[in-house]
Amino acid sequence: MKETLFTIIENRPLTDTVYLMRLSGDTGDITAAGQFVNIRLDGLFLRRPISVCDLNGQELTLVYKVVGKGTAQMAGMVSGEALDLLTGLGNGYDLTLPAERVLLLGGGVGIPPLYLLAKRLLAQGKTVCVRLGFNHADEIFFENEFRALGCEVTVFTVDGSAGEKGFVTNGLDRERYDVFYTCGPEPMLRAVYRSTVTSGQFSFEERMGCGFGACMGCSCRTITGYKRICREGPVLMKEEILWED
Amino acid sequence: MGRLSVNLCGIELDNPVIPASGTFGYGYEFAEWYDINVLGTFSFKGTTLEPRFGNPTPRIAECTAGMINAVGLQNPGVKAVIEHELPEMAKVFRKPVMANVSGFSLDEYRETCRLLDAQPQVGWLEVNVSCPNVHGGGMAFGTDPDAVRRVTEAVKSVATKPVLLKLSPNVTDIVSIAKAAVDGGADGISLINTLLGMRIDLKTRRPVIANKMGGFSGSAVFPVALRMVYQVAHAVSVPVVGMGGVSSPENVIEMMLAGATAVQIGAANLVDPMACKRIIDGLPETMDRYGIATLNEIIGGVC
Incomplete structure (x- = not known):
């Protein structure tokens, strides 16, 4: 820090x-x-x-x-x-999860951290398949940037104004991947949690006080105990997530 | 004694700057930013008898020149603090530390204080009767002079170390509360805890904070805090630790002129992890500018 x-x-x-x-x-x-x-x-x-x-x-x-x-x-x-x-x-994504084919799922402004992640996964020789979700066609960004890196990119829009109509989890049962990484709004993260069959990592957002672990403003419960989103997060393993409500 | 040193309840501090409880964890997050041994001492995260997760999130809201928090005394409980946090703290801080204690009953305050009082690292007990973010504890005690006196007596019955009562500003008459603490045997008073506040999100028409209300702190509260420190320091004969919106060497001097023997820094640590070090480093030059030879001589300098 x-x-x-x-x-x-x-x-x-x-x-x-x-x-x-x-x-x-x-x-x-x-x-x-x-x-x-x-x-x-x-x-x-x-x-x-x-x-x-x-x-x-x-x-x-x-x-x-x-x-x-x-x-x-x-x-x-x-x-x-x-x-x-x-x-x-924050901790960041774990690049050591064993995989040959990796799936990235990003929604809206949750997409940016997946860009550096994609670069680093590609540098490891992994195949990177990216699903990007937006509400409308005019909100799309970084589609070409991910393609330029060498990722397989599919764009989804909720209203069908561009790419495939629907959410990044649409047709996920037909997708083949060894591990996934995701970042986006919480409803999307919950859908990804339900729709994925392998292990993976989720990046969470929370209102923070300090951002470096001092104030306990962004604490959450996990299977492995209390964690600070800013310090032990923002990235959590699928297996440790406890959804509130 | 050095130019910056002060004596707080019989223990000499190299300087009066003390990070406030709840904004400094157990010190080791900040030890990654600077050598925290430059501090006078620090008040570690409020401790309760049992572990607490605290309130649901969001726990934080932005305000003009400040913030609201409703953490709700998240802490691992006194047993884990003694077994794990204090040994870790000892690796990064070698001075006596201030143990901040909260509770939901007289017995809980007494027992938590008894256990922490026995730890050699602990120099002072700071008893929080002012947390606005928990139900049936904290501020419920701190708004009633009789309850404050009873908590103080309970803690004093087991304490061998100096006991400071940390008071809430959410009262009609701060002086009557401070006097009740002194009547109960308090060795010092620290104030102010946060002011009860609230924000509403216009998009969702719901409170920003999940717990609806929370404690307001930051630069905006400094004048209120200074006024209360002044009132209390002039009404009691025990040392007063002043806090509330302090973020500069000038603020520290102002608090001391109002009557504070030492000064705590809270919210400023969260936006500038180096805030306390910068304040300490800036004190000598600021003292020169205002013709102050030693900090000790200015305590309560304003009548």
């Missing part, structure tokens, strides 16, 4: 509400796909946790959706501006 200043080198919209920000700085403490950074913003008390989308040397890419004051402020920032980041937060 490190607190460090990054400089924005690019910040552009991918869709109406989703933005891509590239930053340059000390990325040394970012060790795994699925980790996050916690961003300090002017006039806002709490930092904003955003997952790492890509990493190239000292260059960090974040893809974020404008949902409130913090992300709106980020969307208005330009190249050359500095951001105070806590880096290297």
Whole structure:
């Protein structure tokens, strides 16, 4: 973990509400796909946790959706501006799960952390099959980026305006995979949990205080005991998840 | 004594800066950011007799210049704290530490304090009668002077170490509560715990916090905290530990001028993991700027 200043080198919209920000700085403490950074913003008390989308040397890419004051402020920032980041937060995905053919399931703004994950899985020589889910055609992003990496990509939209109509879990019983990794809204994660037949990893979102394990603001119950989403998470094994309600 | 040192209930602190309970875990998360031995001491996560998971999430809400939390005293229980957390803490912190204790009955307060009092690492007991996030405990005691006196007497009957009562600001007359604690034998007072607060999500028209309400803290509460520290410090003769929205060396000095012998830092730790170190490092230069030779001489300097 490190607190460090990054400089924005690019910040552009991918869709109406989703933005891509590239930053340059000390990325040394970012060790795994699925980790996050916690961003300090002017006039806002709490930092904003955003997952790492890509990493190239000292260059960090974040893809974020404008949902409130913090992300709106980020969307208005330009190249050359500095951001105070806590880096290297969270456990990230485990790349040592044995598999030849890997399935990634991402929904909306849960998709970005799967990008670095896909790169690293491909680098291990694994076959990576990606299912990306959106509500409408105009919300689609990163379809081509995943294809360019060499992934098999299927896009789903809830209203059928592009790709296959429905959810990323549609026809999952016909899919062949040894392990899966997923990130997205909770209803999607629950559907993935019900529809998958192998082991896999889920990345969870929670409102956080600190993001580094101090405040117990993001605790959850698991089969293996209490965990902090920011510290022992955000990635949990399928076998340890306890759904609330 | 050094320029920054103060004496809190008979134990000398290298400086008056104390991370507040619930914002600093058991110290070792912060030991990854800096050598926490630079601290005066720290107050570790509130401990109850039995393990507690706490409240459902969301437990956190953003506010203007602050935050609301409703963690609900999540902790592994006093047995696990003594067997696991204190030995781990000893690896990263070699000074006496402040043990924060909460409870739901006089017996629970007494027993948890008795067990922690016996630990050589523990320098002080800080008895929390002010947690706004649990039902039937915490603040239920801290809003009634008689109950505060009874909790204090119960704890004092087993304690060999100094006992500080941590008070809630959610009361009509903070001075009467502080006096009740002193009547019960308190060796010191710490205040303020968080202010009961609430936020509503406009999109869902539901409270942001699953528990509906929570404790409001952060820079926004500093003037309220300072006022209460001032009132209490002028009404009791025991040392007062001031806290509430402190985030700078200037805030520390202001709290001490109001009457605080030591100062706790809470929410600031959560947004800047190095906050306490930065405050300590900044104190000498800030003291120079205001012509302060030693911190000890300014305690209660404002009448």
